[in-house]
Amino acid sequence: MLNYRETEILNNLIKGKKYNFKLISEKYGVSDRAARYYINNIDSILRLLDYKITKKAKNSISLDTNQDFKNLLEILEKIHKLSMEDRISILKLILFFDEKGLNITKICEELEISRTTIKKDLKLMSKEFKMQKIELVYKNANGYRLNGNFRDILIKKIELLEKIFDSLNDKNSSKLVKAQVYRYFFKYIKQKNIENTKKFIVEIEKVMFLNINKESYNKIFSYVLILLNFEKIYENSNDLTAKKFLINTEEYKKIEKILKNILNKNEIKTEILIEITDLIMGININSLKNNSFEDWINEELIIKKMISKVSKIVKTDLTRDEILYNGLLYHIKPAMYRIKNNIQIKNSVFQELILEKDPILDVVNKAIKEIEGLFEVKFPEDEIALMGFHIKASIERNTSEKTKKVILICGLGYGSSKVLEQSLKENYDLDIVDVLPYYLIKTSMPNYANIDLILSTIDLEESYDIPVVKINPLLKEEDFILLSKYGIRKNITKISLKQLMEIIKNNTTIIDKSKLVNELKNKFENKINDDLLEVGIILKKMLNKNNFQFVNKVKDWKEAITKAGNILEENEIIRHDYISEMIKMIEKHGAYIIIEEGIAIPHAPISENVLKTGISLLVIKEKVLFPNGKGANIFLSFATANKTEHLGILNDLFELITKYNFIEKISKITKYEELEEYFRKELIC
Missing domain, CATH: 3.40.50.2300 (Response regulator)
Structure with a gap:
């Protein structure tokens, strides 16, 4: 509810006193932003209790005193403390809709609740979210945030808004009790978008002869509201691509026309139009009844269930086959659209499965039954055959030994x-x-x-x-x-070339070791693990006091590249223009040189600016950020005179990073002697 400052301001406004934001800031020693926040809170309570909100003139804030305020403050004082249910609703609103995340200190001050209480609430919420495979995580400066499948989180958002709309529309429910929840709700959801959503649903029902049932109305309303209220919709490009067929439908064109008129815009985002058209298609098919709304919005669930069922029938695990998943994702909804609009597909490949009475058709018929029941559709033979084609290919991928x-x-x-x-x-x-x-x-x-x-x-x-x-x-x-997921399995066993050479050496005389090694590698190819070379030897030999440097800080990534390049130039490995070439490569192609968070390998193509093959190592205490948000404080820069001379350097580096804690250890060093110590301890060389 209102804090003591807001209550005092409201009292004075009722008595006819006029304020301005500067006066509030000075009186309570708060920022202009906080002063505006106080007035917004007062307005939300007045609006909720059907009073006129404050008038804001050029430099004046006042209240229409011709209203009956007799019982207002008395009612506000009698309102119960926030229930746990309401606290959790507020916390969810922040987690779902606040881009800054949930800050415990801030919310404790706003709600005048202890940290212990909020932490208990978060613990309960965390358990609830885990059931939907959503993780509540804490990220230092960003506070608490949610990690998980975009569609799973979207369903939870819709559930919360549906619950709030149910209480707002319940004539027997006291709006006063939920006042705090509503205050946060209207902080994130614009009243204008609520009105626009109402207009859209009325218009779309009329134009497309829809019958939205009571069971689904608030769900549908909440989903459209989220689409209109928030710009960022898509997390999964597959979702968007799979639904692009809707752009060419009559439904899409009608929805675009209605929204342009309601929102008074010349252009509506394609993503929003696709999502709303997809929703309307679901309403057209079965009015999204029988609890089918969530499955329609999050089709990933029904597709994964179907693949799981097929796996059990054919006794082959297809659940990790991403190609099959994408194939069905691109097929299930378009198929339902074709069924609804009496469109038939023709394809000789699929027809062959029907003519030959392929057993895969029975498998699909069994696996598709749940979807047919849920959405009240019957897939025809040709659609079943198309799904069978995808499933047959998946079975072959997951049982075949073909490389x-x-x-x-x-x-x-x-x-x-x-x-x-x-x-x-x-x-x-x-x-x-x-x-x-x-x-x-x-x-x-x-x-x-x-x-x-x-x-x-x-x-x-x-x-x-x-x-x-x-x-x-x-x-x-x-x-x-x-x-x-694409049917590529890791090799379990490989022959160690080192051990193989030891066995040969112990049982015969080796005349030409190099020739033997090459023949073994060519003969066994992928079945052999080339572990003859000692890791780190090349880098250890090439790095010395002259090509190593440590600095505390640089202005930006360009300065870091320049410093790393200067070391190469000082060691007569490159000409000065090579440094500009390295910078231009990043400006043109992005921060591709960051091979792992913390380490970058600046380089440029082979050119006349390379005098000989060589490297430099620059370690910066403070991490440098690149345009894509990735960072590095280790810069191993190199130049190569031909296409092969630097392969050993890179191979060494990749081995050190993956097996010998190179990034963690080197990022902490401040002098060359510590680099020598790393090679001595980690590699025992």
């Missing part, structure tokens, strides 16, 4: 691409058909046939019929999990 053919795209240049290629071959049985720089992919892709996947370390602007999987330049556990 996957992949194209590798890397933004870090030839050297790091080769190192990543080697790492992939060590971990997987893959046929890497080619390694391409990102700028050649558009022109090169048409030349390749029967490619299963594109693996890329950067985001690709173009879309391809082949699945694109983004991985880290240094393979992490998350990459192994992601690749497994």
